[in-house]
Amino acid sequence: MSRNGFTTQLIHSDRLLGLEHGAIHAPIHPSVPYGYQDVNDLVDVFQGKKAGHAYARQSTPTMDALGHKICQLEQGVASLVFGTGMAAICATFLTLLKQGDHLICSRFVFGNTSSVMGTLRGYGIEVTLVDATSIEQVKSAKQANTKMVFVETIANPVTQIAALAEIGAFCRQEKLLYAVDNTMTSAYLFQPKTVQASLIISSLSKYFGGHGNALGGSVTDTGLFDWSEYENIFDGYKKGDPKLWGISQIKKKGLRDMGGSLSSEAAHLLSVGSDTLALRMQRQCHNAMSLAKLLDAHPKVAKVYYPGLADHPQHQRASELFRDFGALLSFDLVDGIDCCAFLNELQWVIGATHLGDNRTLALPVAPTIYFEMGLAARQAMGISENMIRCSIGIEDTQDLLDDFTGALDKF
Numbered sequence: 082m083s084r085n086g087f088t089t090q091l092i093h094s095d096r097l098l099g100l101e102h103g104a105i106h107a108p109i110h111p112s113v114p115y116g117y118q119d120v121n122d123l124v125d126v127f128q129g130k131k132a133g134h135a136y137a138r139q140s141t142p143t144m145d146a147l148g149h150k151i152c153q154l155e156q157g158v159a160s161l162v163f164g165t166g167m168a169a170i171c172a173t174f175l176t177l178l179k180q181g182d183h184l185i186c187s188r189f190v191f192g193n194t195s196s197v198m199g200t201l202r203g204y205g206i207e208v209t210l211v212d213a214t215s216i217e218q219v220k221s222a223k224q225a226n227t228k229m230v231f232v233e234t235i236a237n238p239v240t241q242i243a244a245l246a247e248i249g250a251f252c253r254q255e256k257l258l259y260a261v262d263n264t265m266t267s268a269y270l271f272q273p274k275t276v277q278a279s280l281i282i283s284s285l286s287k288y289f290g291g292h293g294n295a296l297g298g299s300v301t302d303t304g305l306f307d308w309s310e311y312e313n314i315f316d317g318y319k320k321g322d323p324k325l326w327g328i329s330q331i332k333k334k335g336l337r338d339m340g341g342s343l344s345s346e347a348a349h350l351l352s353v354g355s356d357t358l359a360l361r362m363q364r365q366c367h368n369a370m371s372l373a374k375l376l377d378a379h380p381k382v383a384k385v386y387y388p389g390l391a392d393h394p395q396h397q398r399a400s401e402l403f404r405d406f407g408a409l410l411s412f413d414l415v416d417g418i419d420c421c422a423f424l425n426e427l428q429w430v431i432g433a434t435h436l437g438d439n440r441t442l443a444l445p446v447a448p449t450i451y452f453e454m455g456l457a458a459r460q461a462m463g464i465s466e467n468m469i470r471c472s473i474g475i476e477d478t479q480d481l482l483d484d485f486t487g488a489l490d491k492f
């Protein structure tokens with residue numbers, strides 16, 4: 082079947098799943114229990130013989146509609162939604178890895194994901210952190226007990242881009258699970274299936290929802306991994322099509338048992354927010370590129386980290402893989418200008434964590450999101466003490482440029 086344009090597909094996905102009472106948006110179903118006239122139907126739902134819902138921790142029609150939308154965008158075989166991105170990430174690790182297994186993880190990952198690595202080690206799962214921009218480092222980290230490689234697309238805050246395609250080919254060859262966190266790029270800028278990802282994880286709280294009003298996460302199985310050869314699938318989930326064994330286990334163990342479920346109200350907000358994903362990201366990427374150029378040429382800025390700049394170490398890779406260069410941009414001010422004093426001079430830019438919002442948000446990196454890990458770990462990640470991270474919004478471009486120019490002029 083030919084693939085329609087990104088937005089056409091996205092905004093019509095609810096409708097094509099079947100209209101309930103003619104509702105163009107999938108309705109919000111807040112019901113926790115799901116009842117049946119004939120109790121045999123309930124039994125069949127419990128036994129997986131019939132599709133249906135039983136209890137909202139595991140599934141609701143609203144969660145399913147959002148999962149279906151994400152699955153279409155990522156061209157997967159099945160998607161699950163979670164209450165947060167972290168719930169999706171933890172469910173994936175904790176249900177697919179066991180004591181004695183080995184995980185290769187990018188050294189440049191979201192701070193809380195990095196913190197999870199310590200938790201996994203405590204459970205007896207070995208973790209090797211690598212510079213995932215280099216395929217050689219990933220290859221040389223492989224051990225006999227390696228089960229999974231986990232990377233992000235564009236890393237935060239230094240914007241390194243993993244060797245996504247090369248790692249995909251390596252994982253395919255070595256029969257390793259390849260999990261890609263696509264939060265930064267979203268399905269609009271990049272489809273991890275094209276680099277042979279097995280699982281695509283996303284924080285829907287960021288670009289997907291886009292409005293900073295709901296948390297959510299997702300896991301999508303691309304259908305490329307052969308679960309029949311994966312040792313950690315419980316016998317009970319080796320039923321039916323092997324393509325669905327992995328996602329079934331994540332659903333039963335990770336969503337049903339661990340309970341990081343998404344509310345229907347949040348699912349609705351995320352779904353409505355996602356209608357404009359492409360439009361928002363086009364403007365955000367344009368704004369980010371314009372601002373990156375301005376800062377790069379400014380004498381009071383020491384360094385700019387943005388994949389769209391020709392001297393970014395993975396500029397070529399980003400050009401080949403992504404539709405655009407993203408909307409996360411970091412920079413170092415020259416010595417002597419205090420980050421917080423500078424940020425306080427900005428009128429439109431809000432001092433806040435979070436990213437992917439319609440509004441431009443910025444924060445000093447070292448004393449906030451990367452404070453807990455300490456100086457040595459920051460240096461190992463290439464984070465300077467004077468770095469400012471910006472998540473670029475959809476403001477009118479000139480207003481944003483004027484805001485930064487005006488603030489820099491104060492120093």
Ligand SMILES: *Cc1c(COP(=O)(O)O)cnc(C)c1O
Pocket residue numbers: 165166167168191194233237262264265284285286287296297298
């Ligand atoms: C924010 C983020 C997460 C976590 O998502 P939450 O929805 O905040 O739990 C995971 N990965 C990346 C890359 C993120 O930016």
